[in-house]
Amino acid sequence: xxxxxxxxxxxxxxxxxxxxxxxxxxxxxxxxxxxxxxxxxxxxxxxxxxxxxxxxxxxxxxxxxxxxxxxxxxxxxxxxxxxxxxxxxxxxxxxxxxxxxxxxxxxxxxxxxxxxxxxxxxxxxxxxxxxxxxxxxxxxxxxxxxxxxxxxxxxxxxxxxxxxxxxxxxxxxxxxxxxxxxxxxxxxxxxxxxxxxxxxxxxxxxxxxxxxxxxxxxxxxxxxxxxxxxxxxxxxxxxxxxxxxxxxxxxxxxxxxxxxxxxxxxxxxxxxxxxxxxxxxxxxxxxxxx
Amino acid sequence: xxxxxxxxxxxxxxxxxxxxxxxxxxxxxxxxxxxxxxxxxxxxxxxxxxxxxxxxxxxxxxxxxxxxxxxxxxxxxxxxxxxxxxxxxxxxxxxxxxxxxxxxxxxxxxxxxxxxxxxxxxxxxxxxxxxxxxx
Numbered sequence: 562x563x564x565x566x567x568x569x570x571x572x573x574x575x576x577x578x579x580x581x582x583x584x585x586x587x588x589x590x591x592x593x594x595x596x597x598x599x600x601x602x603x604x605x606x607x608x609x610x611x612x613x614x615x616x617x618x619x620x621x622x623x624x625x626x627x628x629x630x631x632x633x634x635x636x637x638x639x640x641x642x643x644x645x646x647x648x649x650x651x652x653x654x655x656x657x658x659x660x661x662x663x664x665x666x667x668x669x670x671x672x673x674x675x676x677x678x679x680x681x682x683x684x685x686x687x688x689x690x691x692x693x694x695x696x697x698x699x700x701x702x703x704x705x706x707x708x709x710x711x712x713x714x715x716x717x718x719x720x721x722x723x724x725x726x727x728x729x730x731x732x733x734x735x736x737x738x739x740x741x742x743x744x745x746x747x748x749x750x751x752x753x754x755x756x757x758x759x760x761x762x763x764x765x766x767x768x769x770x771x772x773x774x775x776x777x778x779x780x781x782x783x784x785x786x787x788x789x790x791x792x793x794x795x796x797x798x799x800x801x802x803x804x805x806x807x808x809x810x811x812x813x814x815x816x817x818x819x820x821x822x823x824x825x826x827x828x829x830x831x832x833x834x835x836x837x838x839x840x841x842x843x844x845x846x847x848x849x850x851x
Numbered sequence: 852x853x854x855x856x857x858x859x860x861x862x863x864x865x866x867x868x869x870x871x872x873x874x875x876x877x878x879x880x881x882x883x884x885x886x887x888x889x890x891x892x893x894x895x896x897x898x899x900x901x902x903x904x905x906x907x908x909x910x911x912x913x914x915x916x917x918x919x920x921x922x923x924x925x926x927x928x929x930x931x932x933x934x935x936x937x938x939x940x941x942x943x944x945x946x947x948x949x950x951x952x953x954x955x956x957x958x959x960x961x962x963x964x965x966x967x968x969x970x971x972x973x974x975x976x977x978x979x980x981x982x983x984x985x986x
Contacts, residue, residue, distance in 0.1 A: 605976075711929070751927035755925060
């Protein structure tokens with residue numbers, strides 16, 4: 562089975578490990594993430610001012626193009642998911658805006674595409690019980706904290722993937738893979754996002770709170786769905802470690818890397834070498850890899 | 852601090868313009884403060900989210916336009932998720948940024964962004980950052 566897939570700007574480059582691990586993992590549970598033929602950047606931010614229609618034209622173009630060849634579109638990056646899903650909701654529900662945007666990008670898209678996140682495919686289409694049955698190398702003994710961030714969950718009425726205050730989808734996936742899912746109170750807080758460009762101190766403070774809170778709750782590893790969360794947390798490690806007595810750092814990985822590992826893929830194909838903070842020594846210590 | 856309320860300030864056309872641009876009705880806020888409590892960057896704001904709302908309700912637009920609050924909000928929507936009145940302070944702050952950016956008043960210059968960041972950061976951070984800070 563082929564599932565149409567939108568990579569977005571970051572997964573083809575900086576977060577290559579996220580994409581390759583997801584594609585391989587999908588294959589081992591019987592479907593293919595098939596990259597959609599023609600796509601452009603989604604704009605990486607959903608405009609919060611409702612009159613800013615120009616910012617909706619790029620994502621609307623992606624949606625319209627995907628609709629020509631399929632009925633659904635899956636993403637891995639939380640930000641792409643947020644932008645595409647929210648734009649889709651505008652195209653579906655707001656007749657006036659739809660007409661203006663369609664006129665501008667010369668399409669007749671009606672919002673009928675089903676935009677999903679890969680986590681939803683695993684949970685709703687495949688089923689975590691089937692994922693569990695396909696596990697070859699359970700992540701036994703690994704204490705993993707899911708970190709959701711903001712874009713995957715909010716605003717609830719548009720995203721709806723899970724409860725916006727108390728999500729469980731990633732914890733349930735980690736449990737299906739055999740890991741011990743750790744719930745940290747800061748798992749739905751923002752990492753500082755694009756402030757990395759202009760205000761690194763804020764990012765270090767926010768990322769530090771997220772990481773030290775996970776460690777305090779017993780986590781040995783943090784699992785994320787967003788390349789920017791992954792980057793901000795990893796980049797902040799050394800400064801957080803020097804500011805926080807007793808904090809020695811924690812690996813930040815993509816959920817697809819853990820999925821691929823549990824489904825029996827070769828660890829060298831999962832892009833762990835591309836993360837700044839190498840998770841492999843921990844995984845070796847736990848007996849999950851050799 | 853002594854504040855003098857005037858009808859003129861409260862009816863400031865710029866504040867009405869902000870309501871149009873942001874799509875938010877400022878008077879819906881009843882000052883419970885849940886946005887400031889939930890916002891992860893309140894500590895870095897010169898005026899916290901709930902006070903931004905109050906300042907705008909009583910016409911103190913100049914103070915709000917000068918404060919750094921709008922530029923440190925990343926739009927994570929925690930304020931909106933927690934608001935009992937379904938007000939999105941994030942939308943109001945984006946509206947304030949837009950009032951600057953639509954006049955060509957950029958917050959950042961592309962040339963000032965450090966090269967290692969441009970080279971190593973996820974593109975999404977760069978695209979998003981420029982959309983938030985540059986007209």
